[in-house]
Amino acid sequence: MENNFEIGIIVKPQGIGGELRILPTTDDPERFALLDEVFIRPRTLGTGNENSASYKIISARRHKGLVLLKLEGINDRNAAQEMVGGVLTIPPEMALPLGADEYFVRDLIGLNVETEDGQALGAVSDVFPTGANDVYIVKDANGESFMLPAIKNVVLDVSLAHKKMTVRLIEGLLELKA
DSSP states (O other): OTTOEEEEEEEEEETTTTEEEEEEOSSOGGGGGGOSEEEEEOTTSOSOSTTOEEEEEEEEEEETTEEEEEETTOOSHHHHHHHTTOEEEEOGGGSOOOOTTOOOHHHHTTOEEEETTOOEEEEEEEEEEOSSSEEEEEEOTTSOEEEEEOOTTTEEEEETTTTEEEEOOOTTGGGOBO
């Protein structure tokens, strides 16, 4: 179960029958309907997966930007309340396939960023979805951060094997402090 992908956070119970309201942290909330099981890491734990428990999914449906999830063994509001704050994860083999030029966020974090002529700019420290395109936060050696739009005329190449992202800076880009 190590290296599981986070796909949601339990925010509160839904009704009295044990259904859970999930804030999706995945790009595709429809993916919950494709799953048979999910792992939940209790809110009291760190980021490791060693104490996660597996739950069979009985039903999943979208509701007002959230996902309502019914899990086997969670049968009343009290049991659902105990789950609040839990993080839903899945193993990598259950992840949806990526398209061309798509990457998992966790694979981008830590990539060294350099210009096409070899100037080191720092490393990717975070990724923010904005709707139109993602924005990469790059932190330099001095701890200063700037924003880098994830668009084709800026991000020229991503090499996970070499842990490197090659970019073309456009005017004013380095002034976009995070």
